[in-house]
Amino acid sequence: MTLRRARADHAPTGAVLLTARTMQKVRQHFETETTHRPSKAMYAALADIAATLAEMAEGGAEQKIYLSSLDPGIGKTTVLSHFVDALLEDNSLEHVGVLVCVARLDEIKTLVHRMGLPAGWFACYTSDAQVNALGGDTEPNKARVLFTTQQMVERRLDGQSFAACEVFHYRGKPRQVRIWDESWLPGEGITVSRYALSDLLSLLVSGGYRRLADKLEDLFFRVRSIEDGTRLEFPDLAQHAELNAVLSLVDSPRDNAEAKYQEQRREQLSLLWYLSGRTVVVRRDGKDGNAVLSYRDTLPEDLAPLLVLDASGRVRETYAEMEKHRDNIARLASAAKRYDRLTVNVWNTGGGKSSFERGSAGAKELVEAIAATINTKPGEEWLVIHHAASKRTEDIPAGVSPLLPDASKVHFVNWGRHAATNAFAHVKNVILAGTLFYRPSQYEALGRLAAGMKPEQGEYPLSARKRIELGESKHGILQAACRGAVRNCDGEQAHAADAYLIASVRSGIPQTLPELFPGCRVVRWAPVKRALTGKVKEAVEYLQRRFSAPGTAVVKFSEVQKVLGMSAANFRRAVRQHPAFVAEIAELSLVEWGPKALFTAFKRVDASDFGFTPSSAQ
DNA sequence: TTTCCCGGGGTTACCTGTTG
């Protein structure tokens, strides 16, 4: 890459030597202590990480986010660990401190364990005393390597510059080598739904903030009927009351559940005060009600140079947006991992949270299908990643477990916690029971944050929002699948595994699998046969007949409707919106389609469009 | 065992009101 070239020319010789020493250790480690044999391209990518670290140590790095998107299992942590070894051996770099920011507390434990640093050289700075104790009594400011959580960084920096924040200093100066493990964003997307607003109204009234409540109530009604995508001025709440005074209305929780709820309210209140007087965008989030959105930058620019290690870097659109609009990303060399021994079984049916609605027939079908699939390989271990149970969402583990002869071989992890553990890296069968979708407003807030585009700067394009959405879905699937055995690799090949994915063609997810897992085999997974009745049955049979004729790409609604002898209104309600019909045409790879904005026909999504290997189709 | 009642689901028709 041009980046590497440019670097080799400018880099001080110290950095080149440090890189070389690091890579020598890395190579030796792999060859003598593991069976992992990285390919040439992988070594190049690892060397790029080492070079970046060395340049930060020598002070030669640019003020950029250096993004390495190597897939899991290639050796990022190994490089990190041996770089620190090499750094500690170099007396000329005694003044250089290292800051490692991770997403979760238990990752600090794993890292500390894997890096095997001698006591006295490192400290842990977190909100958890047990984790902090890993570093013994070494003071954070005196530790050569400081481990902390990303949350802690955001909280301590709180808008000020990195240079000014002394808790992260080493020997009185900002740490030069900074590493951010996983997802990086310069701030946070902000969305506040109408219902969250209404939730706060009574609180404000009972606290005596009547005028404030009136203002919010006005907004509440305005946002109800306003057109999608409108920009408006958020009322200036700050002129009526101090945030801290209002926050004091929410306190003294009686139990854990209440504490969590109140934490949310406080969060919402602070967001309202942040939005106060600013321009926001209104998005219609369907049945979740309308929401206002914006974003705020929380991390200072001088946190860069920063090395970000995020396997999802190659699939998440947020990085592409930052690269294009903020111009703050430098991508390091990547090395594609191959997934030739991965089979992805795709069930073309709705996989969003609403498909798992508690008590619905669809949810029951999904639960039974999951259990039936697990029972096809009863002796093996399985990992099921599912939506968390709630009042509205079915409890998947509770539903599936009783249907299994041996539930102890099946592990359940819900979305949201799916990235938190590596305990299942030996499991060959992974079921992704649905995928996580956010509300449109959340995607836009994320996209605007990444692009650095405030609401007053104009409309955020729909196409960009769609790309963000798909990128986040891909990120979720990559993360989830990599909890299982595909995480590991021999050379450039990921270990053999079977993934089972529930996702509708409509979501665009099945189509992206070949890109997400290069070389993987995609086959159709059809675990249930529905007994159809009445008009739905007639309609499905007719469509099957019509589309089996070669060259048929589109069948108009009006045609089917005529054959069934139904009115358009009844056809749409009794057939097109019927859950069994929706599920069935999804499995047939049909989508509703129209030449303009409205749907007027069924269209076949060509199998080759989403990478089904021809032999396995049907 | 047979009969009867009831509720659920499917079908159709008709209505109002909105949207492109």
Add this chain to the structure above:
DNA sequence: CAACAGGTAACCCCGGGAAA
């Protein structure tokens, strides 16, 4: 204007469970 979105009412069919 045609298509969409949603409400309601009447009708049919069917199966489950209570009553005879």
